[in-house]
Amino acid sequence: MGRKRKYMLENVLYTLPALILVTMVIYIPFVMSGYYSLTEWNGxxxxxxxxxxxxxxxxxxxxxxxxxxxTFTAKYTVLFMVLSNVLALALAVALVQKIRFANLMRGMFFIPYIMSMTIVGFIWKFIFSQGFESLFAKTGWKFLEWSWLGESNLAFFAVVFVGVWQSxxxxxxxxxxxxxxxxxDVLEAATVDGAGSVTRFFKVVLPLLGPSxxxxxxxxxxxxxxxxxxxxxxxxxxPGGSTYSATxxxxxxxxxxxxxxxxSAKALVFFVIVLxxxxxxxxxxxxxxxEL
Structure with a gap:
């Protein structure tokens, strides 16, 4: 019993600092936000x-x-989810093959993710505004002349592209x-049964990737x-508020x-929707x- 109490005391002492910090940073502000949503306050x-x-x-x-x-957040979310998962899965399948520089390419794809999203945004803002202009002068490609951040539809796709590229x-x-x-052994058994590479991927590999x-x-x-x-x-x-996200x-x-x-009221409503x-x-x- 003494050893059990000591073990429980150690668990409490080790987790208490984390609980205090989480309470101060997340739970207390959340409760305060709920109160402020019922008030009129200018800060x-x-x-x-x-x-x-x-x-x-x-x-x-x-x-x-x-x-x-x-509405913008919903459209962005759907397109971001589809593109990021489809492209990531396709590239992952290619990078697990025995090809030269596979590890190097994995690192190159991962570098944007460890960069600050704000820095990534400023980098691509420069590319869309000045980089594309320089490339258009050298190549003459019409899409480089488009106002990617100045037109509503193009700005939406530009933001989605950068978000997918970064993550x-x-x-x-x-x-x-x-x-x-x-x-x-499962893949080998499927090969012995006569399954081709495409059939193996969709009938064997993809179902086993369910958790991922x-x-x-x-x-x-x-x-x-x-x-x-x-x-x-x-x-x-x-432009014109066309890329205002909920946050x-x-x-x-x-x-x-x-x-x-x-x-605060907007934040709470958005929290419920996301939940x-x-x-x-x-x-x-x-x-x-x-099912799989």
Whole structure:
């Protein structure tokens, strides 16, 4: 019993600092945000004014800017998830083959992921604005002359491209780990049964990649819905507010418009939306794993 108590005491002492930090950084601000969503406060006044559910009524009554930001975030998330997972899986399949410089290429793909997203955004802003202009002068390719950050549709695809480019290496690593964990004897048995490379991939390898696919889809979903840094660095929500994400809209409402009450209400609504979507996606993916 003495040894058991000592073990429990050690567990409590080791985990207590982490619990205190998580409570201070996450749980307390979350509760405070819930309170501020029921108030009208500019962040300067000593005391916020309690107004009840008025901020939520404002949102659900048809706040066009917030709905527009949610629509942009939804489109960005879908396209980001599809492109990042499809490209990462295809590149992972290529990089697990016995080819020269495979390890070097893995490292090259992973380098953008360890870079700051803000720095990546500024780099690609320079490339889209000045780099493409120089390349157009040398090559004459028409697409280099387009205003990638000055037109609404092009700015959307530019932001998606940079987001996928920056995070692609992370998903490649996860898929490579999953591919290397596929049992060799299963592949050999499929080859003996006459399955070709395409059939082997879709009938044997892909079903066995269920856990890796679930992880990558969940990670790409969470990374996409909270997109902020790249947009802030590249377009700042422009042109004409066409690339305002939900997180950027919350930031603008709270810290630029000094409306902490409405900004907190937007954050809570967005939190509930993301919570529901992630739970639905996880349930669907886990059920698919069981079926496979």
């Amino acid at each position: 300067i006044a000593k005391e916020p004014v309690f107004i009840g559910l008025k901020n939520f009524k404002t949102l659900f009554a048809g706040n066009t800017e917030y709905i527009k930001s949610l 692609l290496g992370f998903y490649i690593v996860l898929y490579i780990a999953g591919l290397q964990a596929v049992p060799k 696919i679930t992880t990558c889809i969940f990670m790409s979903l969470t990374n996409a819905v909270k997109v902020f840094d790249i947009i802030l660095a590249m377009t700042k929500g422009g 950027l809209d919350i930031y603008r409402e709270a810290f630029q418009n000094n409306n902490y009450g409405l900004g 529901v979507i992630t739970q639905v996606v996880l349930k669907i993916m886990h059920s698919r794993e069981v």
